[in-house]
Amino acid sequence: MINNITFWCEPVTTLKNIRSQMNDGGKIALTIQPHEKGATDETSEIIGGQLSALLDQSGFTSIEIFIKPTKPNDTVCALGIK
Template identity: 55%
Template sequence: MLYEQFARPSGMAGKLAGLFMNKENERLNEWTLSFLNIERGDRVLEIGFGPGKALQKVVETENVFLYGTDPSEVMVETVLRKLHAKGKAKQVGIINGTARDLEAFSQPLDKVYSVNNLNLWEAPLETLGHLHSLLREGGKIALTLCPHENGANDDTTVVIGGQLRALLVEAGFHEVQVHIKPTKPNDSVCAVGLA
């Protein structure tokens, strides 16, 4: 049940999971976005936006159009409410769905990012291949994970970094770089690639 509330938050427990994710991912969101250099006019996609802190930061960039997908209706409603309150809802296209659902998505993109949810994707290689086809030449993707599994440690993060690099290369990305950041409970990893 606890896993389900982080994978697909629902109800009051889902709202509490969202609050925890906000706190947990705040620094990771900033770190991930720092690799993307989001600029005026960019078309950006966040996969698994959760409570939407990163979306809210990106939408402050002038003339950026932002897409976001999340499988949780609770998170979608929360984010839409926050964006409406800020008058930013027209800049954002929100999709209630999984990463796999993006195979029907066809908008051209400049930047794509995901924080702490790639491990929940049903078919990561296929999804990454599709995202590669949507990114303009030179477009960037950044995938961040902090392992939380039982028995995970900083060595796990290094292994995950290698796996992320391999996935991105196999999906067609190049100049893939893997970055490690000291975090708790374990180090975090961000893999960045170019289309």
């Protein structure tokens, strides 16, 4: 899912629903490239922490954060496993 979790009203509830439909061992990837005014590469790092917390609260494990250098700001991807 790319650049859409910020529009979810209840991201933890939504992620729990997604998780309930996944197979054991299934992976989810949440990706954001911040593009709002004033966003920087540091914004991507902060968002990575937020995505990690959302996945953790939703019951995902083995959470990893990856940062890819992109322009105008780095892209962050959070992976979790059911």
